Amino acid sequence: MANLTLVQAINLALIQEMERDERVLILGEDVGLNGGVFRVTEGLHKRFGDKRVVDTPLAESGIIGTSIGLAMAGLRPIPEIQFEGFLGPAYDQICSHAARMRTRTRGAMTVPLTIRIPVGGGIHAPELHSDSPETVYIHQPGIKVIMPSSPYDAKGLLISAIRDPDPVMFFEPKRIYRAFREEVPEDEYTLPLGKARVVCEGNEMTIVSWGSSVVQCMQAIERGGRSIELIDLRTLYPFDMDAVEASVKKTGRCVIVHEAPKTCGFGAEIAARIMERCFLYLESPVQRVTGFDTIMPYYKLELDYMPDADRIARAIEETAAY
Amino acid sequence: MPIKSAFTTTIDHVSILDVNANFDEKLGAGLIPDGDLVRLYEHMCVCRHLDEVAFKLQRSGRMGTFPQNMGQEAASMGAAYALDKTDWLVPCYRENAGLFWRGLPMEMILLHWMGDERGNAIPRELYCMPLAIPIGTQLLHATGLAWAAKYRGEKRLACTFFGDGATSEGDFHEAMNFAANLDIPVIFFCQNNFWAISVPGKIQCSAPTIAQRAVAYGMDTIQCDGNDIFSVVYCVRKAAALAREKGRPFFIEAVTYRLGDHTTADDARRYRDQAEVDAWKTRDPILRIRKFLTTRGLWDDAKEAALAERAQRDVAAAVERAESIPPPDRNDFFNNMYATIPPDLALQRDTMQTHGIGQDPSQIEGAVIELPAKTSH
Numbered sequence: 001m002a003n004l005t006l007v008q009a010i011n012l013a014l015i016q017e018m019e020r021d022e023r024v025l026i027l028g029e030d031v032g033l034n035g036g037v038f039r040v041t042e043g044l045h046k047r048f049g050d051k052r053v054v055d056t057p058l059a060e061s062g063i064i065g066t067s068i069g070l071a072m073a074g075l076r077p078i079p080e081i082q083f084e085g086f087l088g089p090a091y092d093q094i095c096s097h098a099a100r101m102r103t104r105t106r107g108a109m110t111v112p113l114t115i116r117i118p119v120g121g122g123i124h125a126p127e128l129h130s131d132s133p134e135t136v137y138i139h140q141p142g143i144k145v146i147m148p149s150s151p152y153d154a155k156g157l158l159i160s161a162i163r164d165p166d167p168v169m170f171f172e173p174k175r176i177y178r179a180f181r182e183e184v185p186e187d188e189y190t191l192p193l194g195k196a197r198v199v200c201e202g203n204e205m206t207i208v209s210w211g212s213s214v215v216q217c218m219q220a221i222e223r224g225g226r227s228i229e230l231i232d233l234r235t236l237y238p239f240d241m242d243a244v245e246a247s248v249k250k251t252g253r254c255v256i257v258h259e260a261p262k263t264c265g266f267g268a269e270i271a272a273r274i275m276e277r278c279f280l281y282l283e284s285p286v287q288r289v290t291g292f293d294t295i296m297p298y299y300k301l302e303l304d305y306m307p308d309a310d311r312i313a314r315a316i317e318e319t320a321a322y
Numbered sequence: 323m324p325i326k327s328a329f330t331t332t333i334d335h336v337s338i339l340d341v342n343a344n345f346d347e348k349l350g351a352g353l354i355p356d357g358d359l360v361r362l363y364e365h366m367c368v369c370r371h372l373d374e375v376a377f378k379l380q381r382s383g384r385m386g387t388f389p390q391n392m393g394q395e396a397a398s399m400g401a402a403y404a405l406d407k408t409d410w411l412v413p414c415y416r417e418n419a420g421l422f423w424r425g426l427p428m429e430m431i432l433l434h435w436m437g438d439e440r441g442n443a444i445p446r447e448l449y450c451m452p453l454a455i456p457i458g459t460q461l462l463h464a465t466g467l468a469w470a471a472k473y474r475g476e477k478r479l480a481c482t483f484f485g486d487g488a489t490s491e492g493d494f495h496e497a498m499n500f501a502a503n504l505d506i507p508v509i510f511f512c513q514n515n516f517w518a519i520s521v522p523g524k525i526q527c528s529a530p531t532i533a534q535r536a537v538a539y540g541m542d543t544i545q546c547d548g549n550d551i552f553s554v555v556y557c558v559r560k561a562a563a564l565a566r567e568k569g570r571p572f573f574i575e576a577v578t579y580r581l582g583d584h585t586t587a588d589d590a591r592r593y594r595d596q597a598e599v600d601a602w603k604t605r606d607p608i609l610r611i612r613k614f615l616t617t618r619g620l621w622d623d624a625k626e627a628a629l630a631e632r633a634q635r636d637v638a639a640a641v642e643r644a645e646s647i648p649p650p651d652r653n654d655f656f657n658n659m660y661a662t663i664p665p666d667l668a669l670q671r672d673t674m675q676t677h678g679i680g681q682d683p684s685q686i687e688g689a690v691i692e693l694p695a696k697t698s699h
């Protein structure tokens with residue numbers, strides 16, 4: 001066991017997978033000598049050399065497009081997009097190509113790649129360095145989407161993602177890159193994709209969340225003194241509706257928390273599924289605490305945009321009082 | 323048939339005031355009147371001082387990430403000087419000098435990096451676009467701005483700035499191709515500072531010059547010493563003349579160097595040699611002009627001391643103005659989303675401080691809600 005931050009846990013997962021499997025290589029902007037702008041790939045260039053840790057030209061479409069080729073040829077590329085705000089140029093390659101290759105070739109060609117992307121706000125970063133676009137890619141059929149909220153989960157899920165035969169987007173909440181440490185096994189281990197984690201158990205209400213919002217949820221729960229079950233989805237596609245269903249049937253109330261905008265945010269899908277599966281068990285309407293339907297403001301106002309423990313606590317009380 | 327040459331070309335390199343402050347009279351005479359040169363020099367020094375102050379503001383938590391412009395002042399300054407006041411400047415984020423020369427208040431740049439959109443609310447009559455954060459995207463906007471001028475029969479150009487890294491993005495190539503093939507009077511001004519954060523220039527371009535990329539698009543091009551303001555002015559004038567008279571685009575590669583870290587979030591010692599930085603320090607654009615002005619009897623130590631004092635005063639005043647602006651209203655980010663705010667968004671805005679936004683307030687009317695103690699952030 002080692003006491004690691006999220007950054008260190010991801011770094012360790014990358015090292016172990018690269019050592020285990022020669023087909024694994026890392027490519028992106030500043031991932032080499034510099035170790036990535038968040039130092040997630042720190043030391044990897046030194047350890048594995050130019051061939052397997054590659055600084056690319058500054059072109060996101062190029063990074064993902066060539067990764068698709070590398071993957072179709074049987075390698076296991078792990079491209080990094082430096083910030084979620086720069087996924088734009090890569091969107092076409094991800095959604096029009098990586099996502100579709102298996103089905104359009106009826107399985108003859110597959111794209112086993114894992115795209116790593118720092119995501120979300122809360123670090124006082126400039127414009128387009130603080131967004132939460134996960135819904136866009138959850139909505140795109142053909143891609144798996146992961147967003148861990150703890151070092152332990154990050155390591156196990158990343159290893160599973162790298163070994164997964166399909167394209168995976170692995171979003172890393174930058175607000176909690178170094179926010180806390182956790183015991184993480186030094187040996188390799190995998191966690192199943194598509195399985196949620198029950199962070200704490202309770203019977204009065206269910207909260208469903210993911211990414212750095214999970215930490216805000218925990219703060220709100222600790223403050224309120226209610227018996228609340230917190231579910232961290234961890235994998236956003238495929239997502240663990242069974243876990244949500246079981247919990248909501250037990251509690252009868254549910255609050256969904258995410259940083260991304262409200263309209264068509266992934267919370268909307270969860271709420272609709274709860275209606276499909278748990279309608280007769282509900283004691284109150286499903287409530288959402290989310291980012292607003294606006295552009296993420298520059299950092300002076302970012303904390304007014306992001307769901308925080310206050311807003312979540314308010315939603316908990318509203319839902320309980322219903 | 324023997325194989326014959328289908329096309330050959332050469333790329334010119336312009337240098338007028340060299341590293342040792344030797345001056346090419348033939349090219350340089352009359353290019354910048356003495357009085358203007360003194361003012362340009364003063365502006366560059368103020369801009370350099372802003373870099374130092376901004377760095378300290380960032381380190382002491384009074385400002386977010388800031389990209390220093392150190393070493394590249396002559397490039398954008400020379401371009402802004404050579405253009406008309408109503409030509410568009412379409413920057414990335416290393417053109418503070420040129421923007422200040424155009425008249426952009428210094429506190430607006432500070433506000434931007436202090437995380438405040440009001441720093442982008444640039445008065446229209448300055449013809450400056452806000453800083454572009456996503457690399458390479460602004461080249462297409464500049465092409466559209468210049469296209470609009472052509473459409474209206476105006477003589478206005480657009481000049482867009484970007485780094486060596488930007489020339490790898492698809493948008494760069496699309497902008498170059500549009501401008502060349504649709505005859506759009508836009509100047510593409512590449513600040514080749516040899517680094518894109520930690521990635522060296524040879525990863526972006528294997529050819530000996532970036533300028534020659536323009537040749538492939540059928541566009542006129544030139545390379546210049548970007549640390550020599552005379553060369554920059556010479557090349558931009560040439561480009562502007564072609565753009566105004568023939569409506570054609572032009573590509574300039576200004577060879578320069580980023581003397582500082584990429585931004586305050588970067589530590590360049592991780593990836594580049596101090597010897598390289600030291601070598602470039604001797605080619606500092608500011609040193610060169612000072613030498614030139616001094617040998618011509620236009621500058622002396624007393625003036626330098628007075629300037630240093632003025633730079634401190636001006637920058638301190640700009641910081642004071644930026645910091646004394648009251649914090650933005652929480653409603654700001656709702657109210658500027660659309661010309662007219664949609665009713666649903668207005669509801670989010672109006673209930674954000676009183677309700678969880680998932681619930682329409684009418685659904686919980688009557689419920690007495692005791693909120694847990696509020697924490698401040």
Ligand SMILES: Cc1ncc(C[n+]2csc(CCOP(=O)(O)OP(=O)(O)O)c2C)c(N)n1
Nearest residue numbers: 029086455456457485486487488517518519
């Ligand atoms: C589309 C996009 N990808 C990545 C980044 C992150 N990033 C910011 S600056 C930079 C390097 C830019 O290099 P260059 O174009 O040479 O400009 P310089 O910083 O050297 O002036 C990178 C990769 C970004 N801002 N936008």
Ligand SMILES: [Mg+2]
Nearest residue numbers: 485486517518
């Ligand atoms: Mg550069």
